Amino acid sequence: MAEVKCFVPQTLQEALEIRKQYHAIPLAGGSDLMVAGSMGAGVTPKFAGDVVVITNLPELKGIRELDDGSVEIGACTTSAEIAASELVHPLVRDAASRMGAxxxxxxxTIGGNIGNASPKGDMPQPLILLDAEVVLRSADGERRMLVDEYIIATKKTALRDDELIVSVVIPKQSFTHIFYRKIGMRRANAISKLTLSAAATVKDGVVVDFRASSGAAGPKVARCRKAEEILIGKKISELNTCKEEFLDAWNGVISPHAMPEYRRNTTRRLLTHFIDALAAGHPEGRVE
Amino acid sequence: MFSEIRFTLNGEQKIYTGDPLRRLIDVLRDDYGLTGSKEGCGEGECGACSIIKDGKLVTSCIIPVAGVNGCELLTIEGIRDTEKGKCIIDAYAEGGAVQCGFCIPGMVMATYVLLNNNPDPSEEEIRVGISGNICRCTGYDLIVECIALAAKKGAALWQK
Structure with a gap:
């Protein structure tokens, strides 16, 4: 096997040129790639090709609010920085704050977590709920797409071999009620068995927006807009009667593989908890 | 095909010219002789290899040395003779926090970051502060008590 080349560019432009010429694998934080390639103590981890280390590129760091109220997060911004930022939507902060230890x-990093496209990755789940987009740049241009479209399946993304994820843009969203749960084996340092975000807006007793997204429940984060539509437009007094139809529709988003009974049952209980809180006129804010 | 990697290690400027994809822990231990950082799991889960990168706790087993280009690093060797380092180490010794000792360098680094950011942590905050550090002797309670002791005895050091 040819020796793996490693590039350590100082600027984003250099990194994009390297992607164009060598299609080197981008390494952001390293927490997935260094472990996947680990060869044990004292040995350099193995990589499937050349590597470009983008960890410290200043252009890929930081969180800023854009003029339209959306929030842009640089691809190499860490989970700790996201969890600590008041600019970022609380559901995304929840997910960031529960990752590992x-x-x-x-x-x-957020870019690494999306780019790795593990179904158990924590960041894509609330981002897909919020209709967030990834910004992809190459030496020749830039394009944007929904995170939901970018992640195709387990470990498969729409990234071209000359592109880098440069940022994630979360559109301005406000809900009257939000809910987040991560189910893992421990409180800290746990890989998700299941995650769920839900958000709703209740106005004058009517559900005008309802969304949910399930993580670690299939080959990628799942939202089911058809199921969501069952609840949208309903009065909160009607939620009890249409809840079962919604929950049955949501069953379909949980993959039939890997303990579907457990995942469906637990997801049903979480969604029921959130919907019951809405039906009971829960005050605005976070449903615990 | 790569430039030099420059970083500050325990206050000294270093220029590294080897393989940039080597794990930071290997470079620290094998090239610089800093064997205080231990390798436990090799997957960033156990915290035994914890060091401080630009003021933040990181696990050196999952970072390539290229990932610390331009950064300031502190290892257990860099803090052990400082006032704050001695405060933590003395408290650990006084309260009997150390059993086999393998996790302790990582625990000390986590304690250092915790008390720097939060000079008077509650028990819960201490437990969260070391939640990424696994002690296989399972001696957590004594470690937690010793961190509280370090906060109390070193109050003047941490309150800044």
């Missing part, structure tokens, strides 16, 4: 959150 402190040290991991100081290394793992």
């Amino acid at each position: 402190i040290a991991l959150r100081n290394s793992a």
Whole structure:
């Protein structure tokens, strides 16, 4: 096997030229790639091709609010930075703050977590609920697409071999009620068994927006707009009667593989909890 | 095909010219002789290899040395003779936090970051602060008590 080349560019432009010429694998925080390629103590991890290390590129760091109220997060912004930022939507902060433990959150990046496209990755789940987009740049141009479209399946994305994820843009969203749960084996340092975000807006007793997204429940994060539509437009007094239809429709988004009974049952209980809170006139804010 | 990697290690400027994809822990231990950082799991889960990168706790087993280009690094060797380092180490010794000792360098680094950011942590905040550090002797309670002791005895150091 030819020796793997490693590039350590100082600017984004250099990194994009390297992507164009060598199609080198982008390494952001390293928390997935360094472990996947690990060869044990004292040995350089193995990579499937050349590598471009983008960890410290200043152009890929930071969180800013754009003129239209949306929030742009640089691809190499860490989970800890996202969890600490008041600019970022609370559901995304929840997911970032529950990833691994402190040290991991100081290394793992939002771009890496999306680019790795693991179904158990924590960041895509609330981002897909919020209709967030990834900004992809190459030496020749830029394009944007929904995170939901970018992640095709487990470990498969729409990234071209000359592109880098440069940022994630979360559109301005406000809901009257939000809910987040991560189910793992421990409180800290756990890989998700199941995650769920839900958000709703209730206005004058009517559900005008309802969304949910399930993570770690299939080959990619799942939303089911058809199921969501069952609840949208309903009065909160009607939620009890249409809840079962919604929950049955949501069953379909949970993959039939890997303990579907457990995942469906737990997801049903979480969604029921949130919908019951709405039906009971829960005050605006977070449903615990 | 790569430039030099420059970083500050325990206050000294270093220029590294080897393989940029080597794990930081290997470079620290094998090239610079800093064997205080231990390798436990090699997957960033156990915290034994914790060091401080630009003021933040990171696990050095999952970072390639290229990932610290331009950064300031502190290892256990860089803090052990400082006032704050001695405060933590003395408290650990006084309260009997150390059993086999393998996790302790990582625990000390996590304690250092915790007390720097939060000079008077609650028990819960201490437990969260070391939640990425696994002690296989399972001696967590004594470690938690010793961190509280370090906060109390070193109050003047941490309150800044």
